[in-house]
Amino acid sequence: MHGATDDLGKHSPARRANDSVPGAGVLPVAPALAKLLPDGGLRRGSTVRVRSSTSLLLALIAEASRQETWCAVVGIPDLGLVAAHEAGIDLSRLALIPNPGADLVAVTAALLDGLDLVAVGGTQQLRAGDRQRLTARARQRGAVLVATDDWPGADVELGLTPGGEGWDGLSQDGHGRLRSRRVQVRATGRGAQHRGRKATLLLPGPAGAAAAVDWSQTASSADHTRVPVPRERQAG
Structure with missing residues (x-):
């Protein structure tokens, strides 16, 4: 303990x-x-x-x-x-x-x-x-x-929603270092207040902890690509 x-x-x-x-x-x-x-x-x-x-x-x-x-x-x-x-x-x-x-x-x-x-x-x-x-x-x-x-x-x-996951960090030529994983998380529960809640975040983020996606930086970046998550790793 x-x-x-x-x-x-x-x-x-x-x-x-x-x-x-x-x-x-x-x-x-x-x-x-x-x-x-x-x-x-x-x-x-x-x-x-x-x-x-x-x-x-x-x-x-x-x-x-x-x-x-x-x-x-x-x-x-x-x-x-x-x-x-x-x-x-x-x-x-x-x-x-x-x-x-x-x-x-x-x-x-x-x-x-x-x-x-x-x-x-x-x-x-x-x-x-x-x-x-x-x-x-x-x-x-x-x-x-x-x-x-x-x-x-x-x-x-x-829980994580299937599909759309990937690691960010590699350049288009395959060089660089994986820094963060983009995932979509969905929340469900009892009552109308829980329905349809989804968020895309970095898990892990560049510093390790969960972080929000900076969409402006993502859209303007041309030197990084997304690496699909292998099927056996998508649950983690």
Whole structure:
């Protein structure tokens, strides 16, 4: 485990005290992602599902961690600190529990009691009742629960839309260095406010973190080409 999770409960009073502050009910996200979310961020007490994209998951967590939000990732053994750092996450605000084993539900519930944002994977075998209890725990504690597997009833679902992806950075003659990947992200969810929300962004951007596309620079640039994303990499 990485980060300060030995005394989870000590973070909860501060979180509840801040709920009365304007804007404190929403955790911040990168500006490139804010337009996808009705509240411009991650509403406390909500459940979000991120489909088949570790890079999108990390991008969703990054801004909140940089704004002193305590975050955790549970049950995703392939996610490492290097990738998290490159995505812009403040590692001092991140706890990694890659293999909780049979204690997945208990560990996730404990983290929701003490931290602000908890991402959980490996939930394919959870019973419907376990999912409902974790959803209710997040709502009661004012935390945000982010699931990477199917999660019926999630308030928001984010995923990359197929097609139109590509890496930018190579010149027309094939020289240069891949710098960023342009993707389209779609948000769906319950209620009319979630319908039809799409955004094109760089994931990763030139500096590693998610970034908005500068369309004026893209349109005026004549010395770069786009490299199609191989089929097996389009989900990441």
